[in-house]
Amino acid sequence: MDIANLIQTVALYALPVLFAITVHEAAHGYAARHFGDDTAWMLGRVTLNPMKHIDPVGTILMPLILYLATSGAFLFGYAKPVPVRFGNLRHPKRDMVWVALAGPGANLAMALLWGIALYLFHAAGVTEPFFLKMCQGGLLVNVVMFAFNMFPLPPLDGGRILVGLLPHRQAELVSRVEPWGFFIVMALVVMNVISTLWMQPVMALTFGVLNILLSPLAALMS
Numbered sequence: 001m002d003i004a005n006l007i008q009t010v011a012l013y014a015l016p017v018l019f020a021i022t023v024h025e026a027a028h029g030y031a032a033r034h035f036g037d038d039t040a041w042m043l044g045r046v047t048l049n050p051m052k053h054i055d056p057v058g059t060i061l062m063p064l065i066l067y068l069a070t071s072g073a074f075l076f077g078y079a080k081p082v083p084v085r086f087g088n089l090r091h092p093k094r095d096m097v098w099v100a101l102a103g104p105g106a107n108l109a110m111a112l113l114w115g116i117a118l119y120l121f122h123a124a125g126v127t128e129p130f131f132l133k134m135c136q137g138g139l140l141v142n143v144v145m146f147a148f149n150m151f152p153l154p155p156l157d158g159g160r161i162l163v164g165l166l167p168h169r170q171a172e173l174v175s176r177v178e179p180w181g182f183f184i185v186m187a188l189v190v191m192n193v194i195s196t197l198w199m200q201p202v203m204a205l206t207f208g209v210l211n212i213l214l215s216p217l218a219a220l221m222s
Helices: 002-035 057-069 092-123 131-150 157-165 168-175 176-191 191-221
Strands: none
Touching: 002 092, 002 131, 057 176, 092 131, 092 157, 092 168, 168 176, 176 191
């Protein structure tokens, strides 16, 4: 393993990853409070302080071990999930959708902001590769987080959105998967099913949407 390359990769992605997970989790907590559940707020989780959201194993140790073990070919990690008591929401089934959507929505917004920053750096004549690559890394990290979290299986956000949108009977059947959902997702990740059948098409679509949103800025800069 090239230690210098590892240090460079960590330096490039540390800030984008911290922003991505912090705003993602805080957005869940803010949305939950808006719709009636103060649990995350009372626990101090509606904050942009990354230390409140970092999980020592899931955010630091696991990604580092996977990076070293696979030479950067496979990475996975997670933050401490924001606690939400869906029963406290004013309209639990409907509001669950908005609370779940808040996290991936925040990642989509951050991807757009990193894209804007990249164009502004180019317009300002910034040629320092570190800053340009960090913006590209911020785009990639947030698009990956958006796509992965939208996978329609509980406890991922996409699964909660699906439960909120389905009729009660079907929603109850899907929600029963949640206790084993993490292990099912991990198995699908290891078998490359999620990457091939979900991540690649959803990320391609997301980058396409971002390119459309950024096209007016690109036209101004050209």
